[in-house]
Amino acid sequence: MNDMTPEKSGKKERSKLAKWSRRGFIGAGVLAGGGLLIGIGVRPGNPIDKLAPKVAAGEGEQLVNSWVKIDADNVVTAIVPHCEMGQGAHSVLAQMLADELDADWDLVKVMQAPTDGSYIVSDTARMFAAPFTLNAANWIEPTWDGLFTQLGRSMDLMITGGSSSIRSTGQYSMRIAGAAARKMLVGAAADAWGVPSSEIVTRDSMLFHEASGKSATYAQFASAAAEQPMDATPVLKKAKQYRLMGKSKARTDIPAKVDGTAQFGIDAVPEGLDLSYAAVVRPPVPGTEVVRMDVGTAKQMPGVLQILNMGDHVAVVAESYWHAQQAANAISIEWSKPASPIRTMDDQYQVFAKALDEAGETGGEEAAARGDAQAALGNAATRIDAEYRVPYLAHAPMEPMNCTAHVEGGKCDIWTSTQVPLAARSEVAKALGMGADDITIHHPYLGGAFGRRLGAEYVAMAARVAKATGYPVKMIWSREEDTQKALYRDADTCRMRAGIDDGGRLVAFDSLFTQRHDPPEACVPAMYDIPNTSIRVAEAELHLPFQAWRSVDHSKQGFFIESFIDEAAHAAGADPLDFRLALLSEAPRHKAVLEKLAEISDWRGTRTEGTAKGVAIVESFGTIVGEVVEVDMSSGKPELVNVWAVCDAGYVMSPDGFRNQIEGGIVFGLTAALYGELDLEDGAIVQSNFHDYRMLRMDEMPEIEVAIINSGDVPIGGAGEPGLPPVAPALANAIFAATGDRKRTLPLAKQFT
Amino acid sequence: MASFILNGEPVSIDADPAMPILWVVREKAGLAGTKFGCGIAQCGACTVHLDGQPVRSCSTPVSMAEGREVTTIEGIAGPNDELTAVQEAWISEQVPQCGYCQSGQIMSATALLRDNPDPSDDDIDAAMSGNICRCGTYKRIRQAIKVAAGSAQPRNEEA
Numbered sequence: 062m063n064d065m066t067p068e069k070s071g072k073k074e075r076s077k078l079a080k081w082s083r084r085g086f087i088g089a090g091v092l093a094g095g096g097l098l099i100g101i102g103v104r105p106g107n108p109i110d111k112l113a114p115k116v117a118a119g120e121g122e123q124l125v126n127s128w129v130k131i132d133a134d135n136v137v138t139a140i141v142p143h144c145e146m147g148q149g150a151h152s153v154l155a156q157m158l159a160d161e162l163d164a165d166w167d168l169v170k171v172m173q174a175p176t177d178g179s180y181i182v183s184d185t186a187r188m189f190a191a192p193f194t195l196n197a198a199n200w201i202e203p204t205w206d207g208l209f210t211q212l213g214r215s216m217d218l219m220i221t222g223g224s225s226s227i228r229s230t231g232q233y234s235m236r237i238a239g240a241a242a243r244k245m246l247v248g249a250a251a252d253a254w255g256v257p258s259s260e261i262v263t264r265d266s267m268l269f270h271e272a273s274g275k276s277a278t279y280a281q282f283a284s285a286a287a288e289q290p291m292d293a294t295p296v297l298k299k300a301k302q303y304r305l306m307g308k309s310k311a312r313t314d315i316p317a318k319v320d321g322t323a324q325f326g327i328d329a330v331p332e333g334l335d336l337s338y339a340a341v342v343r344p345p346v347p348g349t350e351v352v353r354m355d356v357g358t359a360k361q362m363p364g365v366l367q368i369l370n371m372g373d374h375v376a377v378v379a380e381s382y383w384h385a386q387q388a389a390n391a392i393s394i395e396w397s398k399p400a401s402p403i404r405t406m407d408d409q410y411q412v413f414a415k416a417l418d419e420a421g422e423t424g425g426e427e428a429a430a431r432g433d434a435q436a437a438l439g440n441a442a443t444r445i446d447a448e449y450r451v452p453y454l455a456h457a458p459m460e461p462m463n464c465t466a467h468v469e470g471g472k473c474d475i476w477t478s479t480q481v482p483l484a485a486r487s488e489v490a491k492a493l494g495m496g497a498d499d500i501t502i503h504h505p506y507l508g509g510a511f512g513r514r515l516g517a518e519y520v521a522m523a524a525r526v527a528k529a530t531g532y533p534v535k536m537i538w539s540r541e542e543d544t545q546k547a548l549y550r551d552a553d554t555c556r557m558r559a560g561i562d563d564g565g566r567l568v569a570f571d572s573l574f575t576q577r578h579d580p581p582e583a584c585v586p587a588m589y590d591i592p593n594t595s596i597r598v599a600e601a602e603l604h605l606p607f608q609a610w611r612s613v614d615h616s617k618q619g620f621f622i623e624s625f626i627d628e629a630a631h632a633a634g635a636d637p638l639d640f641r642l643a644l645l646s647e648a649p650r651h652k653a654v655l656e657k658l659a660e661i662s663d664w665r666g667t668r669t670e671g672t673a674k675g676v677a678i679v680e681s682f683g684t685i686v687g688e689v690v691e692v693d694m695s696s697g698k699p700e701l702v703n704v705w706a707v708c709d710a711g712y713v714m715s716p717d718g719f720r721n722q723i724e725g726g727i728v729f730g731l732t733a734a735l736y737g738e739l740d741l742e743d744g745a746i747v748q749s750n751f752h753d754y755r756m757l758r759m760d761e762m763p764e765i766e767v768a769i770i771n772s773g774d775v776p777i778g779g780a781g782e783p784g785l786p787p788v789a790p791a792l793a794n795a796i797f798a799a800t801g802d803r804k805r806t807l808p809l810a811k812q813f814t
Numbered sequence: 815m816a817s818f819i820l821n822g823e824p825v826s827i828d829a830d831p832a833m834p835i836l837w838v839v840r841e842k843a844g845l846a847g848t849k850f851g852c853g854i855a856q857c858g859a860c861t862v863h864l865d866g867q868p869v870r871s872c873s874t875p876v877s878m879a880e881g882r883e884v885t886t887i888e889g890i891a892g893p894n895d896e897l898t899a900v901q902e903a904w905i906s907e908q909v910p911q912c913g914y915c916q917s918g919q920i921m922s923a924t925a926l927l928r929d930n931p932d933p934s935d936d937d938i939d940a941a942m943s944g945n946i947c948r949c950g951t952y953k954r955i956r957q958a959i960k961v962a963a964g965s966a967q968p969r970n971e972e973a
Contacts (some may be wrong), residue, residue, distance in 0.1 A: 096960070146914030147949045185899050214949055311908065319904040320897065321847020321887030325914055328846035338841070363830060383837040384852075459851050459914040459948045508849070508914030541850040677953030717908055719967070721954070725911055728950025751856035751946060760939035762952045 069802025080345040098219035129158055129238045129244075130172075131305060132708070133281040138166040139235065144480060145314055146507035146514070147725075148781045149718040150231075152312040157714060158596040160240030161298060164279075171313050173504075219711050231714065233779060239404055240295035240735040240806040249285035249490035250277060261652035285583035299591040300712060300773060307771075309717030314506065324505040326478030327537065329465040331503075336465065337535040339383035339526050342392060342547040343374040345745035346399040347606055351375060353395040357374070360386040368392065369529050376526045382537050386670040389539075404744045406552070410450065412603050413553075413575050422558075425573055428515050429585040437569035439804040445632050449557065449621045450806040453605050453739040454550035455754060460508020463730055467533035468493065471560035473500045476509040477520050485517035493528055506660055511729070512609035514753035516548045536632035542752055545746040547610030549739065551576045555621040560593075565633035569732040572621065575601035576614075580681070582612035586622050587649045588680055604741065611729055612782040615681040619786030620734075620793070620807060621679035627794040628803065637794060638676045651678060653688040654707045661768055662705040664687035671695030672702055675794025684710040685780030688787040691763070694799040700762035701731065704788065709770040710778035719780045720767040726784025727765055732757040735810040818879040821845075827886035836860045836870075838876045839886055847917045851946070857924025859947030861918035862886050868925040870944075887917035887960035890924055900924050903958040906968035911949035921947045923959050932963050 087305045100715060118322040130138040139155035155171045250268045251258040256276050262269045269276045300307070316321035330336065345349065354375055356368050364384030369376045375394055379385035403409050416707055423435060438444060464477040466489075473493060479485045482502045507514060523536040538546075553576040560569030570591045577584060577598045584596050591702075630640035638659055645652040655678060659665060662674060671693055678687035704727050713719045736755035740747040748754040767784075793804045804812060817826045820843060829838045829938045830890070831857045839845045839862070848871055852862055853861030863885040890898055897905075900923050919942070926933055926941035933941070943955065949971035960966035 087875055091950065131866060147910070149911070216934075309908075314913070315905055315908060316918050318910040319901045321845070321917050323913050325849075330844065330846070381833065381837055381841050382850075383833050396953040451939065457948060459849070459857065459912065461850065486956070507912060511948075537850070540854070613900065721908065721911060724953055725950035728952065729948070732950075733817075750854055751852050752854065756857075756946045756948065757952075758946065758948070759952045759956070760941040762956070765953050814844060 084218070089264045091357075094773075095585060099260070100325070100760075101113070114254075122189070124268050126703045127234075128759045129162065131242070131279050131283045131286075134524050135165075135278045135287060136168050136170055136312040137266060137279070138172050140168045141678050142173075144173065144478075144504060146478075146480065146505055146510040148722060149312050149314075149336075149715065151314055153715045153718055154231050154235045154311055155313070156305040156308070156355060158235040158239035160303055161236045162243045163263035163304075163633050164266070165267075166305060168266050170588075177374050178420060181552070185341055185355065198558075200729070217696065221390070223647035233802075236297050237295060238295055241292055244292050244295050245286040246279055246282050249277075249282040252289075252790070253282070254277045255284065287681055304716045305610035306714050307369070307716070309715050314720065318506075324467075326476060326505055327462055327463045327508065327535075329461055329476030329503070329505065329535065331474065331476060333467065333534065334467055334533040337378050337380065337530065337534050338382040338385050339376050339378045339523070339530075339534045339747070340382060340389040341374050341376050341391050341522065341526075341538060341542060342394060343542060344396050345545065346401070346743070347546075347604070348395065348401070350394040350400050351394055352397050353655060355388065355393045357391055357393065357440040362388045362391065364388075366532075367530055369526065371525060376522075376529075376536070378526065378530050378532065378534060379740060382535070383735070386537075386539055392739070399744050400604070401604050401744065404484040405741050406452065409552060409741065412556060413552075416575050417554060417556055417573055420573055420597060420687060422571075425599035428577065428581070428596040429587075430595050431591070432569075434569050434571045434593040434595035438558055438560045438571060441569055442563045443561040443632050445625075445628055446556070446557065446558045447625055447628060447803075447805055449517070449555045449624065450698070451553055451617045452737065452807060453552045454610055454616075455544050455547060455552075455739060455748075456509075456511045456513035456608070457544065457751075457754060458507070458509030458511055458513055461540055462519040462538040462547070463536060464520045465533070466523040466527035466534040468524065468528040468531075470803070471499055473524055473527075474503065474510065475500065475503070475520060475524065475525070476503045477592040478510070478514055479504050479517055479520060480507070480510050480512075480514040481517055485520040488517045488521040489524045492525050511611040513548065514614070514720055516608045518548075519789075523780070541550050541749040544749050546792050549605045550606075550610035551603055551615060553617055554703050555627045559619065559625065559629045559632075563630060563632045565635055567591050567633070569628075571595045571597070572625075573597045573599060574617075574621070575599055576603070576607075578607065579609065580615070583618045583681065584622075588678075588685075589626070589641075590647050591644065601727035602746065605739075605746075605786040611679055611726070612785045614735070615679060615782070615786040616730070616789075619677065619679040619681070620789045622788035623679060623787060624793050624805065625804075627677075627790065627797065637798075641676070641678060650688075650709050650775075651680065651685050651768075651772060653772070654685050654709050657688055657768060657770060658687040658705060658707040661707065661766060662691070664689060672801070673799035675791045675793060675796070675798055677787035677790035679680070681779075681783045683776060683785050684708055684783035685778070686783045686787050688727070688784075688791045690788065690791040690795045692795040692799060694796065699735070699792070699796055699809060701761060701792075704731075704763050704765045704791075706765070706767045706784060706787075707770060708767065708783065709772050710780065710783070711775040712771050712773055712777050713769050713780075716769055716778070719769065722780035723767045723784035724765050727788050729786035731763075731792065734807055735761075736808050738808045738811075816876045816880065818821065818876075818881060819883040822883075822886055827876075829876050830947035832875050835864075835876050835879055835884060839871065839884070845886050848916055849914055851915065851918075856946075857915070857918075859918040859922040860915075863921060863925060863946065864956050865932045866928065868922050875960050885921075889923060891921070894909070898924065899962040900927060900958070903962035905966070906959040907954045907961060908969065909951050909958050911951055911953040915945060915947045915949075919955055923955070923962070927934060927959065927963055929958060932965055933959065 139158045141154045151171045159169045364380040367378040377385045377389040467474045527534040555574035558571040631638040687707045693700040849859040851857035855873040860872040
């Protein structure tokens with residue numbers, strides 16, 4: 062990973078793109094049939110010639126790097142390095158590339174880049190490996206806990222996460238690839254026509270020279286363009302020159318998602334393979350293993366082929382998934398004694414409490430500090446203290462974990478929904494004792510992920526089962542396995558203290574909690590001008606295995622911080638929105654978001670009897686989102702009426718897609734705020750399926766209005782996650798406004814029965 | 815042997831009579847548009863029509879389909895694969911995100927509009943609350959149903 066070594070250069074005069082391109086590699090090659098292929102990679106050496114056959118082989122192939130392909134029929138193909146899990150990135154990335162290329166949008170196709178070790182999501186890798194080469198500290202996103210580990214271990218950075226597709230891949234690869242390709246096409250035409258490049262105009266995948274009346278399609282100059290010098294720092298368009306960026310183009314993946322033809326991981330039926338199906342039983346308590354297995358009648362059940370004790374799980378292989386699952390349900394398994402003493406959530410919260418008690422008022426690891434919080438708390442005219450709690454949560458994507466694996470002749474093929482195809486490949490290689498080059502990962506659309514599919518343990522499991530049986534096997538987890546034996550959003554307890562002076566100003570803020578994953582700055586209310594701040598972490602053991610969950614630490618810290626700021630506002634006798642505005646003197650974008658939010662939510666208008674509004678604002682993944690939730694408490698239970706969101710992501714590339722993501726983040730956050738909770742009994746998760754792990758449904762939906770502010774001239778922010786963090790605190794704050802009852806523990810619904 | 819009409823075609827499939835329709839259509843008939851979500855009729859991802867009525871195919875044994883008509887997402891388009899008004903509305907409103915639940919959503923919505931061409935919000939709530947969308951596209955699903963019903967205008971592209 063030498064080429065990714067962070068470089069602390071003081072050359073601030075260089076543009077960000079120049080820095081990036083200098084470190085990166087841009088190259089061109091010729092495709093069979095005379096097409097042009099352009100790519101950007103971070104590895105030394107030009108990988109294009111090696112890769113050309115892979116991306117040119119057809120639509121069926123998969124995965125990674127940033128490429129554009131121009132075929133002989135003048136079709137431009139954007140080869141996108143990210144998976145499509147519902148975020149709409151495929152289309153938007155193509156829009157960004159096509160805009161810089163001046164391509165005809167009707168002649169643009171999207172293709173997922175092939176899984177190949179030569180490729181990594183270079184720009185994402187760069188954000189992780191060398192974030193400080195970017196000069197905008199507040200939007201850097203060293204997210205996804207697991208990735209840091211993977212980065213150090215193997216650089217397996219083919220990831221889709223961290224709300225990063227558009228703001229990193231789009232901004233730093235797709236646009237450059239498009240602009241560079243355009244420049245090479247212009248250069249080739251200029252040479253052929255004997256005219257200066259500056260006189261050539263490009264439009265709708267055509268080249269024009271007005272003075273001579275010459276014109277040509279891009280395809281006509283595609284192979285000549287490959288001989289042109291590459292410009293690693295092409296001039297990119299300014300916002301006023303955008304033709305496709307900033308427009309809501311219809312998503313290219315949607316038609317297949319309405320006629321049933323979209324292929325998800327679970328739909329894989331590899332040609333020529335006679336699939337068997339596996340159901341699995343995994344340990345109810347994490348880390349335990351099979352001690353004894355009584356297969357009982359399972360072996361004689363119809364369709365059952367094999368029952369395998371895999372040590373860390375039992376696999377039943379059968380002619381159909383349904384038969385496999387029926388047999389799996391009939392097996393009784395004795396599991397080893399768990400090492401963790403945590404048996405219930407009370408135990409887990411006691412573990413947190415002990416760590417917090419030990420850290421006390423000044424201990425723990427300091428995450429951020431400003432002024433002298435302890436002294437300011439002591440001198441404050443008004444002091445408030447509160448303790449907040451959030452539970453463990455499952456990701457519960459609609460497509461349960463599954464993987465199809467075929468091991469034969471020293472090779473392994475994998476079909477699965479994953480956010481991390483290269484990391485999955487490494488895990489399979491390790492599990493099978495094979496070289497990574499012998500493993501091919503095919504990954505179609507993901508039926509949701511939300512961070513869950515950043516973990517790839519299920520992929521390695523399926524590979525092991527396929528190897529053990531000798532058959533090609535499709536392993537599917539039941540919803541119960543998926544809910545109870547997966548990877549989880551962490552639970553935590555947060556203790557907060559605040560001091561308010563005589564003038565009603567928040568002068569001291571202290572928080573102490575036990576779990577800090579990513580992004581590390583999520584726990585810091587940096588936008589607020591609070592003169593004395595202390596943010597501390599007292600690490601404590603988690604019973605359940607962690608995995609990043611949509612917005613990661615912001616999903617907890619948003620609730621802690623924005624609920625407590627609300628408490629401070631009420632303690633100061635101030636309107637919660639005005640109280641925040643007063644603290645945002647140094648944050649004009651945040652202030653503008655709140656002002657717009659006050660306007661669209663009619664914050665200062667008259668209140669309907671029984672209803673009340675709550676506000677919260679969180680900046681995450683480079684996007685500032687303020688939300689107001691209106692709740693109706695007249696029945697004694699929270700009923701959602703309205704959610705207004707105002708978002709400043711700098712510049713939104715596809716407004717409708719952005720709004721869809723924000724709406725989704727709000728619903729995901731409301732589900733967690735109202736219902737999301739996993740209980741433990743004897744160390745095992747109690748909830749098992751959607752009847753007891755409830756999701757928000759159509760009849761509970763509030764009206765949602767999303768407004769966008771393009772403040773411009775700042776690095777652009779993400780869309781997939783930022784809608785989520787403000788909604789839980791805004792709801793709890795609304796409930797307080799309606800009832801005077803401050804809820805400091807999630808979920809909320811069961812507290813109003 | 816299970817004999818029924820699948821998307822208009824008579825089929826005879828060698829399947830355990832207790833096997834849910836979901837797995838028969840996915841694994842034996844090769845129609846993967848119908849999705850497995852929960853296995854206990856809680857999420858609606860597996861919704862198909864049995865004699866025109868929406869059922870949760872994960873919890874409906876194929877024996878129940880004997881001699882009857884089963885329609886899946888692959889079977890709702892017109893004779894020349896032209897999309898239905900519901901499918902068109904799903905595109906105009908740009909409803910799907912991950913898309914995994916949408917076959918089931920469309921099957922529920924299709925059945926709703928067949929029985930009730932101009933549904934109210936309450937009607938939509940009643941017909942659609944058995945279908946979970948984890949991506950949270952409910953707002954757009956509601957709008958798309960209204961567009962398909964003709965009671966709302968399609969989204970203006972690029973807005």
